[in-house]
Amino acid sequence: MHPDHPDITADMWSPIDESIHKNRPVPGSIITVLRQCQDVVGYLPVELLDYISEGMNLPSSDVYGVASFYSLFSMEPKGRHTIKLCLGTACYVKGIKEVMSRVENQYQVKEGGTSEDRRFTLQGVRCLGACGLAPVMVVNQDTHGDVSSDKIINLLEEYK
Amino acid sequence: MSKLTVENLKQIKEKFAHRLTFKDKTYLLICGGTGCHATGSIKVMNALQEEIDAKGLNGKAEIVETGCNGFCAVGPLMVIHPGDIFYQKIKIEDIPEIVQKHLIDGKPVEKLLYKDPVTKKRIPKQNDIPFFAHQMPRALRNKGLINPESIDDYISRDGYQGVAKALLEMQPADIIDQMKRSGMRGRGGAGFPSGLKWEFASKSQSDIKYVLCNADEGDPGAFMDRSLLEADPHAVLEGMVIAAKAIDARKGYVYARTEYPLAIKRLQIAIDTAKQRGLLGEDILGSGFSFDVEIYQGAGAFVCGEETALMRSIEGRRGMPRPRPPFPAHKGLWEKPTILNNVETFANVAQIMVHGGDWYAAAGTKNSKGTKVFAMSGDVNNIGLVEVPMGTSLRKLIYDIGGGIPKKRKFKAVQLGGPSGGCVPEQYLDTPVDYEEIAKVGAIMGSGGVIVMDENTCMVDMARFFMEFIQEESCGKCTPCREGTRRLLQILIKICDGHGEPDDIRHMEMLSDVIRETALCGLGQTGPNPVLSTLRYFRNEFEEHILEKRCPAKRCVNLLKFEIEAELCAKCGLCFKVCPVDAIEWKKKEVARIDQEKCIKCLTCYDKCKFGAIM
Numbered sequence: 001m002h003p004d005h006p007d008i009t010a011d012m013w014s015p016i017d018e019s020i021h022k023n024r025p026v027p028g029s030i031i032t033v034l035r036q037c038q039d040v041v042g043y044l045p046v047e048l049l050d051y052i053s054e055g056m057n058l059p060s061s062d063v064y065g066v067a068s069f070y071s072l073f074s075m076e077p078k079g080r081h082t083i084k085l086c087l088g089t090a091c092y093v094k095g096i097k098e099v100m101s102r103v104e105n106q107y108q109v110k111e112g113g114t115s116e117d118r119r120f121t122l123q124g125v126r127c128l129g130a131c132g133l134a135p136v137m138v139v140n141q142d143t144h145g146d147v148s149s150d151k152i153i154n155l156l157e158e159y160k
Numbered sequence: 161m162s163k164l165t166v167e168n169l170k171q172i173k174e175k176f177a178h179r180l181t182f183k184d185k186t187y188l189l190i191c192g193g194t195g196c197h198a199t200g201s202i203k204v205m206n207a208l209q210e211e212i213d214a215k216g217l218n219g220k221a222e223i224v225e226t227g228c229n230g231f232c233a234v235g236p237l238m239v240i241h242p243g244d245i246f247y248q249k250i251k252i253e254d255i256p257e258i259v260q261k262h263l264i265d266g267k268p269v270e271k272l273l274y275k276d277p278v279t280k281k282r283i284p285k286q287n288d289i290p291f292f293a294h295q296m297p298r299a300l301r302n303k304g305l306i307n308p309e310s311i312d313d314y315i316s317r318d319g320y321q322g323v324a325k326a327l328l329e330m331q332p333a334d335i336i337d338q339m340k341r342s343g344m345r346g347r348g349g350a351g352f353p354s355g356l357k358w359e360f361a362s363k364s365q366s367d368i369k370y371v372l373c374n375a376d377e378g379d380p381g382a383f384m385d386r387s388l389l390e391a392d393p394h395a396v397l398e399g400m401v402i403a404a405k406a407i408d409a410r411k412g413y414v415y416a417r418t419e420y421p422l423a424i425k426r427l428q429i430a431i432d433t434a435k436q437r438g439l440l441g442e443d444i445l446g447s448g449f450s451f452d453v454e455i456y457q458g459a460g461a462f463v464c465g466e467e468t469a470l471m472r473s474i475e476g477r478r479g480m481p482r483p484r485p486p487f488p489a490h491k492g493l494w495e496k497p498t499i500l501n502n503v504e505t506f507a508n509v510a511q512i513m514v515h516g517g518d519w520y521a522a523a524g525t526k527n528s529k530g531t532k533v534f535a536m537s538g539d540v541n542n543i544g545l546v547e548v549p550m551g552t553s554l555r556k557l558i559y560d561i562g563g564g565i566p567k568k569r570k571f572k573a574v575q576l577g578g579p580s581g582g583c584v585p586e587q588y589l590d591t592p593v594d595y596e597e598i599a600k601v602g603a604i605m606g607s608g609g610v611i612v613m614d615e616n617t618c619m620v621d622m623a624r625f626f627m628e629f630i631q632e633e634s635c636g637k638c639t640p641c642r643e644g645t646r647r648l649l650q651i652l653i654k655i656c657d658g659h660g661e662p663d664d665i666r667h668m669e670m671l672s673d674v675i676r677e678t679a680l681c682g683l684g685q686t687g688p689n690p691v692l693s694t695l696r697y698f699r700n701e702f703e704e705h706i707l708e709k710r711c712p713a714k715r716c717v718n719l720l721k722f723e724i725e726a727e728l729c730a731k732c733g734l735c736f737k738v739c740p741v742d743a744i745e746w747k748k749k750e751v752a753r754i755d756q757e758k759c760i761k762c763l764t765c766y767d768k769c770k771f772g773a774i775m
Contacts, residue, residue: 027475027476028474028475028476028477030476031457031459031473031476032457034459035418035457035459062477065477065478066476066477066478069461069478069479069635070458070459070460070461070479071459071460071461072418072459072460073459088762091740092760093740093741093760094740094741134740134762
């Protein structure tokens with residue numbers, strides 16, 4: 001029985017079931033299954049962890065233990081793109097707060113959260129050490145300097 | 161594809177010999193390591209191919225994407241053979257000139273050649289460049305030469321000759337004997353003699369045994385294993401097959417970091433092609449011996465580099481270490497006898513089989529034989545990957561190969577062995593690279609990360625940085641590591657913030673001793689090293705922070721107040737221009753002034769000032 005979960009669409013179940021089915025006889029494959037399921041869904045909701053533990057015939061405490069131990073696994077939804085805004089002092093003074101609220105309003109996302117459409121995850125981070133470029137934003141792996149609140153939306157529109 | 165025999169290996173070697181002697185055409189070897197990919201080597205390669213096609217040079221010139229060349233500081237880079245001409249920092253705009261001048265007119269493109277920072281002369285040949293000239297490539301012997309995705313390239317460089325010899329001509333005892341003669345010690349950091357480890361495992365009685373390769377390279381500033389897997393994955397596989405024969409194992413795993421996608425991709429290609437050719441899997445080279453390898457991807461936990469934690473992780477559990485004994489050679493993965501070696505160790509094995517243990521042991525010092533690969537980074541000119549014989553001095557490594565410290569600054573210390581290692585100050589720079597000698601000065605050989613620090617580095621801040629890393633990565637199983645490292649970090653943060661108390665140093669030393677003696681695994685036992693090793697050589701810096709509330713290197717911002725020395729100020733206004741918060745007042749031909757109210761201590765002006773006027 002597939003549990004109901006808003007983030008797991010009907011077409012996701014077949015790769016999930018396939019991964020569980022294929023790996024069930026392989027001892028120690030739980031990390032592989034979790035990785036593959038996270039690749040499908042984007043993160044590991046608790047309902048999915050329970051479903052996996054049943055399918056793999058493992059105590060759910062074991063599965064939760066593994067999922068919470070490794071930094072690769074996330075039990076919170078993540079967006080397709082991660083925006084990191086530097087909250088170091090230089091960026092703060094240069095107006096990162098305005099940039100932050102602009103992003104929050106434009107994409108309906110709160111700091112530390114993910115937008116409804118899972119396009120962006122917004123994070124405030126400690127000083128990125130690029131104070132000369134302040135205010136600084138890092139999207140996925142790309143560093144952008146001097147991001148004023150009027151420029152930022154054009155920049156972010158590049159990330160679909 | 162049919163399975164290969166020893167005879168086939170010879171034929172392939174002959175057939176592809178021209179490719180590696182560069183006799184039939186011009187070969188353009190472009191570095192395809194992660195570093196050069198990031199600086200745009202793929203675009204350069206594509207543009208180069210288009211230009212070659214456009215000029216009708218197909219058939220006369222061939223592009224080969226190789227693994228990491230090692231000189232990451234000057235990427236994207238390319239070596240053209242014949243001639244061994246080295247081009248650095250290639251831009252798309254340079255492509256037509258390279259094709260016209262080098263390939264058509266036969267003259268090197270002067271402006272792209274390496275320029276010696278001391279003599280200011282251009283050096284055309286790769287092997288004349290000091291960075292390469294002082295090296296002794298063994299584990300890295302194929303780097304920048306072969307296409308890592310082509311098994312034929314590897315075979316033509318004597319690839320799989322080690323396996324052929326070990327499987328068809330040698331007994332397990334002979335293999336172990338050669339390993340012992342070679343004096344090879346584990347390159348992952350601990351330096352345990354590999355031959356001895358293999359002997360223990362071979363004597364363990366069991367129907368199932370395992371060979372594991374540790375590619376979970378977690379130290380910040382270390383990229384040896386990644387580069388090796390990207391440049392020469394077959395060499396690692398070959399080492400694993402030979403080890404399997406020595407201990408009679410049938411199954412192996414490479415435990416690789418999931419953060420190394422390119423290394424994993426190339427290793428998977430290597431495994432697949434080796435299986436197709438009968439160099440892995442059932443009945444290897446018709447010897448009757450079978451061995452299979454699988455990649456196991458880690459999921460992001462530093463502690464999984466510890467051997468028992470790594471095995472737990474492959475078993476699908478939380479990667480937490482367990483006490484030893486029993487040692488893995490008796491009870492390892494799934495409670496079966498297991499050997500675990502590092503990527504670099506395995507990469508050397510095939511050559512030890514081909515040339516003999518005595519050949520390998522001819523290089524190096526009394527107790528540390530052969531060569532060691534280092535990843536050099538930090539405040540050093542030539543950032544990159546180097547391999548030197550054991551016994552080379554740190555000074556030679558940093559100054560002759562590394563090209564010294566940039567911006568005419570002074571050397572302060574070099575950090576060896578990652579977060580759990582230690583730092584070596586100026587007065588011990590003549591220490592040779594040798595397990596025991598390095599331990600004597602308070603550091604460890606470690607896996608090969610070399611982080612050079614100049615005079616602008618604050619050692620207290622550095623200790624705090626590494627402690628933060630260790631604390632975050634502590635798995636939490638044993639109390640000394642979980643709680644002890646947290647307390648050490650709290651004290652360090654307190655000192656950096658200017659709230660240090662005179663007893664802090666004594667407390668840290670006491671706590672460090674307890675952690676070192678009682679923690680469960682290597683990560684915990686070496687956890688206090690960043691504190692102990694900085695205290696050993698830079699105690700005065702700690703005292704200045706605690707007693708005088710002063711940071712001599714000007715890194716601990718809570719202890720700083722920025723002012724401009726009027727006599728030194730050149731009135732150039734650079735600080736005014738770079739200040740992100742307009743805290744600097746300056747007019748032409750006037751000394752600048754810092755408004756303390758506005759200053760956020762971001763250090764931008766301090767770093768930019770060429771005259772040292774900002775105090």
